[in-house]
Amino acid sequence: xxxxxxxxxxxxTVWKVERATGDSVGEGDVxxxxxxxxxxxxxxxxxxxxxxxxxxxxxxxxEEEQILCVLET
Amino acid sequence: MNQVSDxxxxxxxxxxxxxxxxxxxxxxxxxxxxxxxxxxxxxxxxERIEHFVDPGSYIESGLLAVxxxxxxxRDSTPADAKVAxxxxxxxxxxxxxxxDFTVKGASSSLTNxxxxxxxxxxxxxxxxxxxxxxxxxxxxxxxxxxxxxxxxLLGNDPQQYVRQRETPWASAxxxxxxxxxxxxxxxxxxxxxxxxxxxxxxxxxxxxxxIGQTVDSEDLGGxxxxxxxxxxxxCVVETDxxxxxxxxxxxxxxPSHNQExxxxxxxxxxxxxxxxxxxxxxxxxxxxxxxxxxxxxxxxAGSLLEFKPAFGRSLVTGLARIEGRTVGIVANNPMxxxxxxxxxxxxxxxxxxxxxxxxxxxxxxxxxTPGFVIGIEGERMKAPGKIMNFMTALQMCTVPxxxxxxxxxxxxxxxxxxxxxxxxxxxxxxxxxxxxxDPDYAVRVVTWGRDAxxxxxxxxxxxxxxxxxxxxxxEIYAAQSVIRPEDTRRYLAQMLGVHAMRRSHGVGQHRMxxxxxxx
Numbered sequence: 001x002x003x004x005x006x007x008x009x010x011x012x013t014v015w016k017v018e019r020a021t022g023d024s025v026g027e028g029d030v031x032x033x034x035x036x037x038x039x040x041x042x043x044x045x046x047x048x049x050x051x052x053x054x055x056x057x058x059x060x061x062x063e064e065e066q067i068l069c070v071l072e073t
Numbered sequence: 074m075n076q077v078s079d080x081x082x083x084x085x086x087x088x089x090x091x092x093x094x095x096x097x098x099x100x101x102x103x104x105x106x107x108x109x110x111x112x113x114x115x116x117x118x119x120e121r122i123e124h125f126v127d128p129g130s131y132i133e134s135g136l137l138a139v140x141x142x143x144x145x146x147r148d149s150t151p152a153d154a155k156v157a158x159x160x161x162x163x164x165x166x167x168x169x170x171x172x173d174f175t176v177k178g179a180s181s182s183l184t185n186x187x188x189x190x191x192x193x194x195x196x197x198x199x200x201x202x203x204x205x206x207x208x209x210x211x212x213x214x215x216x217x218x219x220x221x222x223x224x225x226l227l228g229n230d231p232q233q234y235v236r237q238r239e240t241p242w243a244s245a246x247x248x249x250x251x252x253x254x255x256x257x258x259x260x261x262x263x264x265x266x267x268x269x270x271x272x273x274x275x276x277x278x279x280x281x282x283x284i285g286q287t288v289d290s291e292d293l294g295g296x297x298x299x300x301x302x303x304x305x306x307x308c309v310v311e312t313d314x315x316x317x318x319x320x321x322x323x324x325x326x327x328p329s330h331n332q333e334x335x336x337x338x339x340x341x342x343x344x345x346x347x348x349x350x351x352x353x354x355x356x357x358x359x360x361x362x363x364x365x366x367x368x369x370x371x372x373x374a375g376s377l378l379e380f381k382p383a384f385g386r387s388l389v390t391g392l393a394r395i396e397g398r399t400v401g402i403v404a405n406n407p408m409x410x411x412x413x414x415x416x417x418x419x420x421x422x423x424x425x426x427x428x429x430x431x432x433x434x435x436x437x438x439x440x441x442t443p444g445f446v447i448g449i450e451g452e453r454m455k456a457p458g459k460i461m462n463f464m465t466a467l468q469m470c471t472v473p474x475x476x477x478x479x480x481x482x483x484x485x486x487x488x489x490x491x492x493x494x495x496x497x498x499x500x501x502x503x504x505x506x507x508x509x510x511d512p513d514y515a516v517r518v519v520t521w522g523r524d525a526x527x528x529x530x531x532x533x534x535x536x537x538x539x540x541x542x543x544x545x546x547x548e549i550y551a552a553q554s555v556i557r558p559e560d561t562r563r564y565l566a567q568m569l570g571v572h573a574m575r576r577s578h579g580v581g582q583h584r585m586x587x588x589x590x591x592x
Contacts, residue, residue: 039359041408042362
């Protein structure tokens, strides 16, 4: 079991959270969607695994590279 | 044993002397230094060459060379610190120069500069690539010191740092690279850096002395600086072996010289996972995606060699193959800055277009950009000039250029990404939208200073959106084809065939061969 941290690809705000802690996700699955400069930017899982931590809620402002989600693979 | 000064041994012993001299040179800077490198997991100069070349193909040039400006150093300069020769890689000839850091920090001297010059001249005249394994402390001292030292060593080769792109050059930064190994890396078409290495004008010690502050080598010229901020390196790796493998891979896409077409390899189907391009690119114009998936859905599986992935990330550049033929990919990446091209993206595009044009590699432009990044930051970094460098490079190109508008193509960026006659063929996907400005902003620009209610603005926006659809471009033949996303690979493969440069045997005009290697 390894932990994989997923960082924000942009500075922006969290628009929608699509998955929850405990969910199994596959590589490429959308975990949440950010909004920045009027665009929607999905945060995709980089590996197959289980979400063990979701650190943000809708409406929250995030910085680029800030860790938003932790997976266990 | 005083090997080098032992000149004039008995004539009968000449063969034995040759043997001894060779053995002495092959021992490089001595077992102690070589062992330290082994313990650190770093290859030495000769091992680097051995890993790089086809077995049995290497023939050395200047094995018995030693220091000549400072005679006292003859006994401590085996091969004069730079190992050079000719070999084959993947069955094709190359010239190679590997800095031997165990000998006087692989510093540049009178003799070893002659060695580099010779290998470079032969590679150029006879038409094969030149590869540098960089690791050197800079000019040798005291050889270069003083007016006599300068007059003797530097500047005697008026072609030393001229880059004409007659044959491909590749460089690996494998340790401390100051002076000539930094210069040659910057002049190369492809530069890979091993983490922990440094590429800089001068060493941290010298820099610290000059500015009176402690300078860290990673801050001065480490991989993060060069992969993210300067863009001076194309790829970053963890080990010497990976760096060497990447140089081999880079060469596999290129012709041996600029007067031949790139080599072909066995065609491979693209990665199955991304073959459904319509599913990769959302038709919701506000939703971004990673263009790497599109590229991987179009090119032969595993064939993308991306250049500068962490620099100017809103544009992806890389060599790849379509049906076994080398292509240069220039693709907007909406995942970064929504695909808006900044100064770094322009510099990256310019350098890549010049590389492809210089070595007869057709260009494929995959377009989805809202335009160029605007604002004070870019303007301070000469954004208009950078955009025009990129534009001029594309217009000077004589290799085939194919442009596919996947989604957005706006304003000047429409031209820079091959719109109009800036490519040989323009194809667009049905969801493409083309205009001078994004309707959201255009509505406000055209109604600036006037009273307009929300309903009127909405109606105007909708009209602009309708006018931006792909059919307008197809009707006036500004797009020669409208293609289904899933047909993109087939379209590109066929059009590359149509536009093959038959009359010149696949060779372009190379009008930018002497353009700079950095912008």
